[in-house]
Amino acid sequence: MTGEDNRERPRKIVHVDMDAFYASVEQRDNPDLRGVPVAVGSPAARGVVAAASYEARKFGVHSAMPSVTAQRKCPDLVFVKPRFDVYKAVSLQIRSIFAEYTPMIEPLSLDEAYLDVTENLKGMEIATEIAEEIRARIKAATGLNASAGISYNKFLAKMASDLNKPNGQAVITPKNGPAFVEQLPIKKFHGVGPATAEKMHRLGIETGAELKEKTLDFLVEHFAKSGPYFYGIARGIDNRLVKPDRVRKSVGAEDTFSQDIHAFETARERLQPLIEKVWDYCRANEIGAKTVTLKVKYADFSQITRSKTIPAPLLAITDLEEVVDLLLAPLFPPRQGIRLLGVSLSSLGRRSFETAPQLRLAL
Numbered sequence: 403m404t405g406e407d408n409r410e411r412p413r414k415i416v417h418v419d420m421d422a423f424y425a426s427v428e429q430r431d432n433p434d435l436r437g438v439p440v441a442v443g444s445p446a447a448r449g450v451v452a453a454a455s456y457e458a459r460k461f462g463v464h465s466a467m468p469s470v471t472a473q474r475k476c477p478d479l480v481f482v483k484p485r486f487d488v489y490k491a492v493s494l495q496i497r498s499i500f501a502e503y504t505p506m507i508e509p510l511s512l513d514e515a516y517l518d519v520t521e522n523l524k525g526m527e528i529a530t531e532i533a534e535e536i537r538a539r540i541k542a543a544t545g546l547n548a549s550a551g552i553s554y555n556k557f558l559a560k561m562a563s564d565l566n567k568p569n570g571q572a573v574i575t576p577k578n579g580p581a582f583v584e585q586l587p588i589k590k591f592h593g594v595g596p597a598t599a600e601k602m603h604r605l606g607i608e609t610g611a612e613l614k615e616k617t618l619d620f621l622v623e624h625f626a627k628s629g630p631y632f633y634g635i636a637r638g639i640d641n642r643l644v645k646p647d648r649v650r651k652s653v654g655a656e657d658t659f660s661q662d663i664h665a666f667e668t669a670r671e672r673l674q675p676l677i678e679k680v681w682d683y684c685r686a687n688e689i690g691a692k693t694v695t696l697k698v699k700y701a702d703f704s705q706i707t708r709s710k711t712i713p714a715p716l717l718a719i720t721d722l723e724e725v726v727d728l729l730l731a732p733l734f735p736p737r738q739g740i741r742l743l744g745v746s747l748s749s750l751g752r753r754s755f756e757t758a759p760q761l762r763l764a765l
Contacts, residue, residue, distance in 0.1 A: 662739025
């Protein structure tokens, strides 16, 4: 086979996603938690769900949900304090299994990763068999279930991993990839958050087929740098490579509200789950951040951001809360209702959360 022929072969990408990872680890380690609805996180008034077991998900409980809401949906919900050191150790076990098959591993978080197995260390030709073997190895080594998606690009592999959860896998082939995307609701597209989905709905885009009807110029006009990406995935095309040295530039979370917000206290309450979500991600992945950005979108869809950069990485979630408060307070009373709030962290770098002294910020 020539080098040119080899380049034209479809890639074989596997997306492995652990099922309810944090909650499953807790249920594995504590038999009393098995078969009951479990939420990893704090039940406090401003607490947030970091992960929910499948028993809890049946009641509508999900990650990033305020704990008070989760308790209202599921009165028998059992809260368990996160143990990030344990989750990280298990994640390293899983990644060592990945490394037996390919060096082309791009972790997205502790519980999911892309693997390029086009050329693999086992010499296996069929990617679905590789995924099955990896999932079996994970189960034997950790006692935990993993789901997987197999396809010819990252977008479709990610979408496929959700199709047969929990403890299953699915494949989307080059032949059926475009058709799969066409029938997919926009709100289920990976990379399309609630705010972007709502904007697409306003533009008459409800499905992949309707996204495919839009020209590249139209998508660039309305979605700027994301336009070419949306144009490609609407056709089942995603040329992003699996990058083993992937360095995340920022981590963020945002939420669009069914009713506009006018009071500082309400805005601050809605921000708390977002604060805890980004902080949990940084803690779990041992990432430090020096820049905090607050995103605000008003009822007329105008948008502002406010940022603050501090000299050293944030040491505690209370420090992050303090910075968010400083950024939020001057915006009230707002000129009009607020429909979306977001928090993101940037200027990221590696750091340990185990020995960092808890010092107050000089803000």
